[in-house]
Amino acid sequence: MEQLTNLLPVLLGSDANVYGMARSFYMEYGVTSLAIGKGALAATANSRLVKIAVVEPRLEEDEVFVAVMKQFAADHPNTTRVLVSCGDNYTGLMARNRAALEGLYHFACPTPELWEQLDMKENFYKACEAHGIAFPRTFGCTAENWRTVQLPFDFPCIVKASNSVAYWNCKFPHKKKVFIANNRQEFEEIVAAIYSSSYQDSLVLQEYIPGEDCQMRVLNCYSGLDHKVRLMALGRPLLEEQTPEGIGNYAAILSVKDEELMGRMKAFLEDVGWEGFSNFDMKYDVRDGQYKMFEMNPRQGRSSFFVTASGYNLAKWLVDDVVLHKPAELTIADTQSLWMIAPAGILRRYLKDKDLLAQAEALIRAGKASHQLFCKEDFSLKRGIWYIKNQLNNYRKYKRYFGNKSLKD
Structure with a gap:
């Protein structure tokens, strides 16, 4: 059995999730985590529990990610580096580049095929259906067909991106993580605004489940x-x-x-x-x-x-x-x-x-x-x-x- 010595948690991201994981490592092992991300957010600033070690705006590019992670490992020898994704995009990077990370870091992550299958909402709902797991009545639209889409359920309608990583990186006025359209006019205004941005993947249109x-x-x-x-x-x-x-x-x-x-x-x-x-x-x-x-x-x-x-x-x-x-x-x-x-x-x-x-x-x-x-x-x-x-x-x-x-x- 491998011994736990010189534990170094390496957290991908810099948000509140990263801070929560850093607290977990500190509470259990008394160690300070190091974070690597595209940017530095306030949730992890001025902290003794986690330090931002690397900020790389191009980190989502596979080649850049691999180079950064190899250099970080080389800069921190004689440590037991435990790598933790704190974002969907970082899990994808780890999954796609698993072979390059093995031997440098200890980690657990899915295969790239499984990550892609279950992170994309349409594919996840297909998996739910195959396993008898209930989900709201769901429809979809694309940048090409949304103007002619007829919903198979009544309003209100939930509108959200299928590809959460691509949506996170897009910008448009009044952007929200999830929208509720109460009628056809609101639906068309919301979808038109989304597709005016760099986001061009499909959208998930979903029956609204009542309740607080x-x-x-x-x-x-x-x-x-x-x-x-x-x-x-x-x-x-x-x-x-x-x-x-x-x-x-x-x-x-x-x-x-x-x-x-x-x-x-x-x-x-x-x-x-x-x-x-x-x-x-x-x-x-x-x-x-x-x-x-x-x-x-x-x-x-x-x-x-x-x-x-x-x-x-x-x-x-x-x-x-x-x-x-x-x-x-x-x-x-x-x-x-x-x-x-x-x-x-x-x-x-x-x-x-x-x-x-x-x-x-x-x-x-x-x-x-x-x-x-x-x-x-x-x-x-x-x-x-x-x-x-x-x-x-x-x-x-x-x-x-x-x-x-x-x-x-």
Whole structure:
């Protein structure tokens, strides 16, 4: 068995997900992570837990990525380098360039074929259908045919990109991560705006599942190098973020458990042969009592620190597998806790379900609440000032954007 010496977590990205993973490594092993990304974002600035080691705007180019990763390994000899993707695009880069990374880094990731199959939403829904997993009624359109598309369901209609990586890199006025079109006119305005940008891949048009944000569920899993699921943790989002770029990200999550749902998703992951972290977003449909699957992210979720905070450290599951090669059975997280990235005041103001709010308040009083971006071991004056500004800014954002998923702000 390989010994754990000079552990060096290498995190791809610089966002809140990176900070959450860095906290996980720090909590379990007391180490500082190094990050490599296209840019440097505020969530990881002025931190003792993670340092931005490389910023390379062309990192998404395979040749550049391989060169950067080889040079980084050469610059950090005599370390046990554990590589973690914190974005869909980075997982794709790792998958495509696996042969160049092996021997330099310890990591887990899917094959490039499986990454492409399940990261593209149309392909993911085909896989769901083949495995008997429910998803919203879904249609699609392209840059060529969207003007003549007739939806097979009534408005409102969800409009989102099939290729999340390409959409992330495009720009157009009033861009949002996900749109809701309430009628045909809004639909045409939204799609025309999207296709006025560099994004020219297909769009997913989806039936709207009724219900508040608290009907959502988020599932984070880790599948080992043997393609067996080792860890599953389910969360119940209480609110989503409300900024155009943040729609679909969660502001607060309660840890919950549903063994029947987890059993189905375990069978799915093992049947397709997944390796590494995975993250599923879904919504409970009160009309038929089923969870409707929205997407699978080929990485741990942006909010996945809720798993570590509830007592199941994501970094440990990864290191035990890819470095120490420890055998492990399935663990289903069952500790109740509250995770937040927005302040508690936002929950009190915008969460409509009083029973869920009471549960959240009880967990806060019991000391079972954590905040993604606040870590007392990482406090400094600069980071403290940024954190306060970040939290206060949530009130402005919610007041301006709450409930708005149309083209206009």
